[in-house]
Amino acid sequence: MPTEQELEQFLKTAKAAAQEAGRLQKSRLWSDFAVDFKGEIDLVTEVDRACEELIVSQLAAAFPGHSFLAEEEGFQRGDSPYKWIIDPLDGTTNFAHGFPWFCVSIALEFQGAVVLGVIYHCMMDELFTAVKGGGAFLNGRPIRVSSRSPLRRALVATGFPYDVARDNENNFGNFVELQLAARGVRRAGAAALDLAYVAAGRLDGYWEVKLKPWDVAAGTLLVTEAGGRVTNQGGEGYTVYDHRILASNGAIHDEMLEALTRARAARPD
Ligand code: IPD
Ligand code: CA
Ligand code: CA
DSSP: OOOHHHHHHHHHHHHHHHHHHHHHHHHHTTSOOOEEESSSSOEEEHHHHHHHHHHHHHHHHHSTTOEEEETTTEEEOOSSSEEEEEEEEEOHHHHHHTOOOOEEEEEEEETTEEEEEEEEEGGGTEEEEEETTSOEEETTEEEOOOOOOSGGGOEEEOOOOTTTTTOSOOSHHHHHHHHHHSSEEEOOSOHHHHHHHHHTTSSSEEEEESOOHHHHHHHHHHHHHTTOEEEETTSSBOOTTOSEEEEEOSTTHHHHHHHHHHHHHHSOO
16 A cells, blocks of 8 residues: 555645646637547547646656556556556536536556545536545545435436447436436536535435446545445446446435346346
């Protein structure tokens, strides 16, 4: 395990990189920028790429030898047990449309376990941070998950994969079950922020399918450090390389699992 001083140094550098990338995002929103297609509806903007370059170069300069798993450029191997997992701009569709709901997500894995997470929501100037075993914070103040239950009184969130029109695992059945069982379901378009909001008690639960490690690595640590629960959709242990996530305040977790199980039973495979 890294020492406390090492973690502090990692956190300081990750926070600075996230805030600088966030400032760039804020300054470029509602301006002209190039947009490319990674798939039929899966966009990438020049701002995603510029943010990734900025974050990776700052972290690599500070910690030479560390590995990087970043959304746009993929995996770069270093020679240490550390791996930075980076979504330079989570919520790209929102950003490209001028819908101001997106963030930077940076996590650090040590020997396969996430030990640090930083999520920066520049439009609200909100910086969510967590270090394993040290609690979760928003702009330096401790945050906790909500205690709200049952599910009928809960506000939960989800999202849909980019291949939604081409694959049966499109999350629609789950959405119907949860919308029927909860007070409300939100689909805001940035998975990392959904998780940060569960950590801060602003959402009570969140589930999604087919996410990538960079969407969830920082957010899952925030949720567990804020006292919440994160599992796969079978209720078993979750790693950021799993495809089906369920995160909650703990109090509604089993009810959410039951709703997802009902949806699975009804789904033709
Ligand atoms: C996406 C967002 C969205 C989620 C998608 C993700 P991106 O990430 O987090 O909320 O529903 O599954 O891929 O492409 O904006 O970084
Ligand atoms: Ca993402
Ligand atoms: Ca992204």
